[in-house]
Amino acid sequence: xxxxxxxxxxxxxxxxxxxxxxxxxxxxxxxxxxxxxxxxxxxxxxxxxxxxxxxxxxxxxxxxxxxxxxxxxxxxxxxxxxxxxxxxxxxxxxxxxxxxxxxxxxxxxxxxxxxxxxxxxxxxxxxxxxxxxxxxxxxxxxxxxxxxxxxxxxxxxxxxxxxxxxxxxxxxxxxxxxxxxxxxxxxxxxxxxxxxxxxxxxxxxxxxxxxxxxxxxxxxxxxxxxxxxxxxxxxxxxxxxxxxxxxxxxxxxxxxxxxxxxxxxxxxxxxxxxxxxxxxxxxxxxxxxxxxxxxxxxxxxxxxxxxxxxxxxxxxxxxxxxxxxxxxxxxxxxxxxxxxxxxxxxxxxxxxxxxxxxxxxxxxxxxxxxxxxxxxxxxxxxxxxxxxxxxxxxxxxxxxxxxxxxxxxxxxxxxxxxxxxxxxxxxxxxxxxxxxxxxxxxxxxxxxxxxxxxxxxxxxxxxxxxxxxxxxxxxxxxxxxxxxxxxxxxxxxxxxxxxxxxxxxxxxxxxxxxxxxxxxxxxxxxxxxxxxxxxxxxxxxxxxxxxxxxxxxxxxxx
Numbered sequence: 001x002x003x004x005x006x007x008x009x010x011x012x013x014x015x016x017x018x019x020x021x022x023x024x025x026x027x028x029x030x031x032x033x034x035x036x037x038x039x040x041x042x043x044x045x046x047x048x049x050x051x052x053x054x055x056x057x058x059x060x061x062x063x064x065x066x067x068x069x070x071x072x073x074x075x076x077x078x079x080x081x082x083x084x085x086x087x088x089x090x091x092x093x094x095x096x097x098x099x100x101x102x103x104x105x106x107x108x109x110x111x112x113x114x115x116x117x118x119x120x121x122x123x124x125x126x127x128x129x130x131x132x133x134x135x136x137x138x139x140x141x142x143x144x145x146x147x148x149x150x151x152x153x154x155x156x157x158x159x160x161x162x163x164x165x166x167x168x169x170x171x172x173x174x175x176x177x178x179x180x181x182x183x184x185x186x187x188x189x190x191x192x193x194x195x196x197x198x199x200x201x202x203x204x205x206x207x208x209x210x211x212x213x214x215x216x217x218x219x220x221x222x223x224x225x226x227x228x229x230x231x232x233x234x235x236x237x238x239x240x241x242x243x244x245x246x247x248x249x250x251x252x253x254x255x256x257x258x259x260x261x262x263x264x265x266x267x268x269x270x271x272x273x274x275x276x277x278x279x280x281x282x283x284x285x286x287x288x289x290x291x292x293x294x295x296x297x298x299x300x301x302x303x304x305x306x307x308x309x310x311x312x313x314x315x316x317x318x319x320x321x322x323x324x325x326x327x328x329x330x331x332x333x334x335x336x337x338x339x340x341x342x343x344x345x346x347x348x349x350x351x352x353x354x355x356x357x358x359x360x361x362x363x364x365x366x367x368x369x370x371x372x373x374x375x376x377x378x379x380x381x382x383x384x385x386x387x388x389x390x391x392x393x394x395x396x397x398x399x400x401x402x403x404x405x406x407x408x409x410x411x412x413x414x415x416x417x418x419x420x421x422x423x424x425x426x427x428x429x430x431x432x433x434x435x436x437x438x439x440x441x442x443x444x445x446x447x448x449x450x451x452x453x454x455x456x457x458x459x460x461x462x463x464x465x466x467x468x469x470x471x472x473x474x475x476x477x478x479x480x481x482x483x484x485x486x487x488x489x490x491x492x493x494x495x496x497x498x499x500x501x502x503x504x505x506x507x508x509x510x511x512x513x514x515x516x517x518x519x520x521x522x523x524x525x526x527x528x529x530x531x532x533x534x535x536x537x538x539x540x541x542x543x544x545x546x547x548x549x550x551x552x553x554x555x556x557x558x
């Protein structure tokens with residue numbers, strides 16, 4: 001019902017915009033050097049290769065909006081910045097303001113709309129703390145990259161990407177994940193360490209950069225096309241920003257036809273210059289105008305629903321809470337891939353799983369029907385500990401102390417009663433990758449029951465590296481239909497397959513879980529994640545860990 005309403009409302013807005021747009025702005029004029037404009041593709045090829053001689057080196061100047069990116073709209077990228085840069089309620093207010101301006105933005109035209117969206121999204125944001133360009137935006141932008149344009153413009157030649165969007169938004173994903181050689185984009189002005197929301201003009205950017213060096217990369221340009229030096233060709237896109245670059249430097253400019261754009265397909269992740277393993281932010285959907293409107297309409301329902309789901313978790317036994325939570329939209333599924341009966345697999349006391357969110361141990365406990373399990377944690381919030389329906393205990397990062405604490409929660413001779421759930425990755429990973437498994441759990445002397453976990457959310461991520469972790473449970477439970485799959489695998493005996501213990505056993509457990517989920521194994525650690533997303537190593541001062549609420553992530557084993 002919500003989707004139908006929002007789509008109808010947006011269709012009505014689009015009709016109004018189409019009727020009023022000619023009264024507000026005129027179509028952009030053709031470049032002065034119109035003789036270098038080439039329409040592509042022809043009927044027999046998807047992207048034609050420029051006609052160059054064997055002695056020439058080709059540089060491609062590619063427009064990001066409408067060229068490299070398939071979507072003609074930049075609204076989702078600025079909406080993501082607005083929602084994430086403000087943090088908490090401030091981000092929601094920015095996002096709401098930007099959404100209310102959406103009809104006016106459609107009337108302004110592409111270039112002027114970008115400047116207005118930059119003002120709303122960036123004004124008042126602290127420059128030192130802005131890491132969305134490298135931690136949050138790459139995933140959204142990479143999903144929109146055209147495989148055809150990437151193949152023609154980036155993969156086999158020097159590429160200079162030109163964008164009307166702020167450099168802080170586009171440069172990290174272009175350089176790190178696509179391997180672009182240079183980026184020409186305006187910067188957002190700052191004052192006193194804060195963004196003002198005002199962007200540089202095209203002229204200021206061109207005066208700041210040595211365009212001969214940017215385009216040529218130290219080699220001379222072939223302006224006459226005689227086969228010596230460097231030939232520069234362009235791939236056009238939306239807007240008139242930096243049109244002088246295409247007019248002055250490009251021998252030919254290729255402009256995609258509508259029929260060509262309809263045949264474009266997204267770039268496969270295997271083609272990225274480096275894999276996208278880590279990303280941050282709360283927003284789990286592409287924030288188009290319709291999707292963002294649906295989110296704001298859901299929030300008054302989602303917050304009470306999260307409180308109700310929490311009450312069901314806390315007050316009712318698993319036999320009642322699991323079906324009731326399914327009726328409230330929290331879907332879960334248990335798969336037994338073990339050669340043992342489910343009851344025999346659940347009888348083990350050391351459950352080792354990959355880490356998807358802070359509720360991983362709860363789903364393992366519900367899937368096995370055991371309420372005597374404990375979860376080893378490291379600096380999760382006090383609120384999460386209070387709300388947890390199973391026992392939790394904190395690790396100290398001292399190996400001997402942590403091993404003794406974990407041993408005490410296992411049903412072993414000389415230990416206490418119950419079982420233990422550990423997540424040896426040490427932090428969550430949203431993408432289909434497994435981080436390195438810490439081998440501490442292999443020193444406990446208990447047979448290991450591997451558990452493969454897969455989770456899916458539709459609106460909010462319940463984890464964050466740079467945000468307020470106190471809100472993790474709220475965001476996770478506010479999702480309309482969060483889903484979990486719990487898969488019990490064959491147990492791994494200590495001293496059995498995979499080695500006698502230590503790193504060999506940890507690698508064997510990681511391999512089995514990766515094969516069950518179809519994930520890729522890596523040797524990356526928690527430290528690598530936090531260095532990539534926040535610029536620090538994710539460490540926590542042990543002396544202050546009990547009193548901190550802006551802390552590091554989740555359920556882990558040390």
